[in-house]
Amino acid sequence: MxxxxxxxxxxxxxxYVVRLHEVLASRTKIYIILEFITGGELFDKIVHHGRLSEAEARRYFQQLIDGVDYCHSKGVYHRDLKPENLLLDSLGNMKISDFGLSALPEQGVSMLRTTCGTPNYVAPEVLSHKGYKGAPADVWSCGVILYIDKAEFSCPAWFPVGAKSLIQRILDPNPENRITIEQIRSDEWFQKNYVPVHLLEYEDVNLDDINAAFDSAEDQGDNPQCEIEDTGPLILNAFDMIMLSQGLNLATIFDRGQDTMKYQTRFVTQKPAKVVLSSMEVVAQSMGFKTHIRNYKMRIEGISAKKTSHFSVILE
Structure with missing residues (x-):
């Protein structure tokens, strides 16, 4: 996933989609560098400030429709559109995030089957277990974001007539009759102050680096005892150091069959790696332990204090 x-x-x-800048990988971790969005969730904005003005709601809805339509043009169906997954940047623009439940087209398959999403925002056909089309399901969720109580709903008196009419067309329980994104764009209420987004000519999208990152992590995760050539001590970049927190360790994703995290103790020193390992070797041998050093790693082997079992410690 x-x-x-x-x-x-x-x-x-x-x-209007959160930008993925880069993907990096270490032996057990994947680092995802995303666009920094500072404005929080649209959901929080509504909770703390109450309902939006008509103009502001329209602008966010226009941006949402533009972003969703672009996703659909790439064959991507989000399937979990909701205010919690819509972020606001420092300029007040909306960004679609969290593609964890998204679907990509499969050859020869026209209908999606997986029931997923957040119940209050899911289109009726998604719950029917008869298959559904991704685009109309996303359109329903967009309508819910604009406003929904239930399929048969009533709008309060202050609700703009144009917005009410548009929502009624979006929240049609029959996906075959539901308004399309193209029709939404031509709606009179939607068109007011609408400025189509200008798409930049991005570089060709190549997923080779993502595949390589996961292949590398999986290969090394499958065989944690594998040896590599002695190329010097392990060098940690800023992301490696941040990810030293066990709460951020993704090792269990790649170590198939393991559901526990290895216990590790770490310390920091300014001494060269060779000096540190040499000092530890002297201390370990003075205590009667056997030591093995390779590739700037040292294995210490011995017998437990009660002399009932063997144990080993890995130093890296």
Whole structure:
């Protein structure tokens, strides 16, 4: 699922979609560098400030439709559109995020089957277990974001007539009759102050780096005892150091069959790696332990204090 979400985010490059900048990999971790969005969720904005003005709601809805339409043009169906997954940047523009439940087209398959999404925002046909089309399902969720109580709903008196009419066409329980994104764009209420987004000519999208990152992590995760040539001590970049937190360790994703995290103790020193290992070797041998050093790693072997079992410690 992680690999699919990363691939989708690299595929959809649009001003109203959170931008994936780069994917890096270490032996057990995948680092995802995303666009920094500072304005929080649209959901939080509504919770803290109440309902939006008509003009502001229209602008966000226009941006949402532009972003979703672009995703659909790339064959990507989000399937979990909701205010919590819509972020606001420092300029007040909306960004679609969280493609974890998104679907990509499969050859020869026209209908989606997986029931997923957030219940309050899911189109009726998704719950029917008879298959559904991704585009109309996303359109329904867009209508819910604009406003929904239930399929048979009533709008309060202050609700703009134009918006009410548009929502009624979006929230049609029959996906075959539901308004399309193209029809939404031509709606009179939607068209007011609408400025179509200008798409930049992005570089060709290539997923080879993503595949390579996961292949590398999986290969090394499958065989944690594999040896590599002695190329010097392990060098940590800023992301490696940030990810030293066990709460951010993704090792269990790649170590198939393992559902536990290895316990590790770390310390920091300014001494060269060779000096540190040499000092540890002297101390370990003075205590009667056997030591083995290779590729700047040292294995210490011995017998437990009660002399009931053997143990080993790996130093890296």
């Amino acid at each position: 992680i690999k699919r979400e990363i691939s989708i985010m690299k595929l959809v490059r649009h001003p």
